[in-house]
Amino acid sequence: MTPRRVRGLLLHVVLAGGTILALFPFYWMVVMATNTNADIYRFPPKLTFGSQLPTNLRNVFDSIDFFGSLLNTVIVATTTTLLVLFFDSLAAFAFAKFDFPGRKVLFGVLIGTFFLPVGLAIIPGFVIMVELGWVGSLKALVVPAAANAFGIFFLRQYIHNAVPDSVLDAARLDGAGFFRQYFSLIVPIVRPGLAFLGIYTFIASWNDFIWPLVVLVNPDQVTLQVALQQLNSVHGLDYSRVMTGALLSVIPLIVMFLLFARNFVSDLAMGAVGE
């Protein structure tokens, strides 16, 4: 073998090792979720999948309202995603293609909000929710998240690159106003960008923890992440039970990611590099 090929092979060995490290937790989660605690606790532990999944599942369903919290999470993540896609793409179109007075300043403000650590607003945010009477309600999760700076920033870039001015000029000559241009021209062209932002928003909403933990005060009406934390704080040492819960909360996202991943990963990187 030539030195060049040896080097190439070595690279793949290292990268394969990295892949194993990245994916090992999922394998090990499945091992723990399909075995008894006795199998996990002994050393060396069982490294293969067992047959205890049905029992472990039943334990999870007995300890937390899994399907209720799953439904809440699906409702919140889906509604948030749809609203974000609509509001962000409308705003992005305005910023990308129209020179209205104040555009620069308004966009600067938008970029500035990136750097505002939102985690700090949870105390007064909670007080505002009390005033609105939204504490304990899913509205408190959806409404504040219905439009975001990242999505507007990303889609503005996308529309700027993907939509030629000539197309819009032609539509304008035909008498199409802003909203008609948006629905008939922009939405079809930006669809791949919307797909990316949709997955991104859905994942972020699905995994959100601190805000649902604070604002969903009724322990029977929570999202999956909060339910998982409840499960862990009560049954923390019952590994096969908590790991089954963790696995259940992770699987839907992984399936979705694998279905759309190819474009998603490169879109994310391009958004960051600003291509």
Place this chain on the structure above:
Amino acid sequence: MTLSRTAAPVAPKTRPRAHPHRAPGRRRRVLSYWPQYLAISPFYILFAVFGLAPVLFSFYLAFQRWDGIGEMQFAGLDNFKYLIKDEVFWLSLRNTLLIWVMSTVPTLCLALVLAVMLNSVKRFKAFYRMAFFIPNITSVVAISIFFGALFATNYGLVNGVLETVGLPGVAWLQSVWGIKTVIAVLTVWQWTGYNAIIYLAGLQTISTDLYEQAKVDGANAAQVFFRITLPLLRPIILFTVVISTVGGLQTFTEPKVLVGDTAGTGQSGLTMVFYFYRQAFSHNDYGYGAAIAMVVLLVVALFTILNWTLVQRGQDGENG
């Protein structure tokens, strides 16, 4: 009708209608863009109500004494005076900074190495990118539960392996450095792939001509990396540093799930956000919680400005 017609101004009424965009005056110009303002308004309204207002309200609360239910009492600088002498606050600041450094430095270094490696392979590239990204979409709660089991003192896999090779087991989640190490390992696992993919996109924008030229000039791999790759990646590296800073200084979920509300042995998992969360929602001390939040905001702002000046200086250096 007739009267108003004769009294009509010199400029005929039809003119602005025929040419709505010709010198309409600033007010009319603004009005003619009403659909655009309407389109961007949801973000600004939501931000004003749920982003800006809470931060301003936080500022106000920081000067009050309030349990969240009764009357607020003006407290002047009491909360801040208390904070300066509050050893637990300083502990939480120290913990946050230590965890941030222990997580961010290895994450970004490993990500850079990984990106350079990914950039030089041709086969399986899409597969690797996907595999390395999966940790990032996993929920922090689920993965914190997993790492808790992995690093458990008695039945954890890590200690099992250590004992098999003859090393003593470590009480990871019961020791001051152990807790921080587990959080750092978790963060490295979750964020290395994400940053590597961003670096990879940056590497792909660097023209191959530069590398060819360097090879012709007889540069070795290390020289190429430090003289070409690193300087050209600088803006992207600083972008990832800013993102990691804003995220890292708000660490909360990992210690909350790993060691619970006590924040572990010697409160060594107590981060700043964890501390003000606990003050407000477990101890009902909203005023003091808000004061801590204000100081956290200041720390994050300081670090962001620091990063920003580094970016500016870097760019000036390249121009000059």
